[in-house]
Amino acid sequence: MKRVVLFLLTNLAVMLVLGVVLSIVFSVLGISSRSMGGILIIAAVFGFGGSFISLLMSKWIAKRSTGAYVIEQPRSGTEQWLVNTVAEQARQRGINMPEVAIYDSPEINAFATGPSKNNALVAVSSGLLHNMSQEEAEAVLAHEVSHVANGDMVTLTLIQGVVNTFVIFFAKVLAGIVDNFLNGDEEQSGPSWTYFIFDMVFQVLFGILASVVVAYFSRKREFAADRGAAELVGAHKMRAALERLKGNHESQLEGSMMAFGIAPGRSIGELFASHPPLDARIHALSTQS
Numbered sequence: 001m002k003r004v005v006l007f008l009l010t011n012l013a014v015m016l017v018l019g020v021v022l023s024i025v026f027s028v029l030g031i032s033s034r035s036m037g038g039i040l041i042i043a044a045v046f047g048f049g050g051s052f053i054s055l056l057m058s059k060w061i062a063k064r065s066t067g068a069y070v071i072e073q074p075r076s077g078t079e080q081w082l083v084n085t086v087a088e089q090a091r092q093r094g095i096n097m098p099e100v101a102i103y104d105s106p107e108i109n110a111f112a113t114g115p116s117k118n119n120a121l122v123a124v125s126s127g128l129l130h131n132m133s134q135e136e137a138e139a140v141l142a143h144e145v146s147h148v149a150n151g152d153m154v155t156l157t158l159i160q161g162v163v164n165t166f167v168i169f170f171a172k173v174l175a176g177i178v179d180n181f182l183n184g185d186e187e188q189s190g191p192s193w194t195y196f197i198f199d200m201v202f203q204v205l206f207g208i209l210a211s212v213v214v215a216y217f218s219r220k221r222e223f224a225a226d227r228g229a230a231e232l233v234g235a236h237k238m239r240a241a242l243e244r245l246k247g248n249h250e251s252q253l254e255g256s257m258m259a260f261g262i263a264p265g266r267s268i269g270e271l272f273a274s275h276p277p278l279d280a281r282i283h284a285l286s287t288q289s
Helices: 002-029 036-056 058-066 077-093 126-131 134-149 152-183 193-233 235-245 255-259 278-284
Strands: 099-103 110-116 119-125
Touching: 002 036, 036 058, 036 152, 058 099, 058 110, 058 119, 058 255, 077 099, 077 134, 077 193, 099 126, 110 134, 110 152, 110 255, 119 126, 119 134, 126 134, 134 152, 134 193, 134 235, 152 193, 193 235, 193 278, 235 278
Parallel strands: 099 119
Antiparallel strands: 110 119
16 A cells, blocks of 8 residues: 555656646747647657656655665674675675665565666565575675666666657557547547547557567666676576575566566566566576686
8 A cells, every 4th residue: 555655646746747847848939739749748758757757766765665774884794794795796886885775575586776876775675685595695786786887777767768758659649640530520629538538548558569668678687687796796696596586476576676676576478577587597697607
């Protein structure tokens, strides 16, 4: 329930902010929202705006949705090890020290998030700490630090922004064409109810196709993060960590946290999966020592 309320409030805030931005843009440019240029502006503002606002808020959302505890002063040997390990890996990758956090969950998982490689959060589950060896956990941390160092959060945000813009633009254009075809002889001061219905239908259909594109790039970034972890701690440790994940439950993380988590999440098919199969990731590491 907490995640649902946070999701709704966040999206409401984003919609309000982008609505104000659009009003200012249209008043300054003096163009119609129903023109091709106006539709493109709406698509770009909502497509990129929503993605980048979510990116900027990603650390705040992640902490509150998972209840993650950020380690400021280590209270145990495990917490001290976590902080020291992430600090050393970040130093090797040439990035600022990310915040390190632990969240309560029985699943074996970890994730990285944040608006930039020098302002990031790396969080691990309590289940990971209880069920992985130190070498396996070290590899998982290296995987997440590699996500941060590779700039994957920004990269996928840009990709999401582009596909969102195309989805909104083409949905509105096609909805307008259908609306004109069905109601061409009727005088109306604005879009009809058929326009809004077909706009939603086309956005859902194009959104499904867009999710395939985003998932494809997400899987590519997982392979890259695995390679980065292998360079930091050794491929044998990364393979061992992935082998351990075979007995894990599906990830309960959502959104960008799931995309940058170590464990695969729920998916209706391989095309929509944010993570490659574990066996494929293990095989890809077989050539690294």
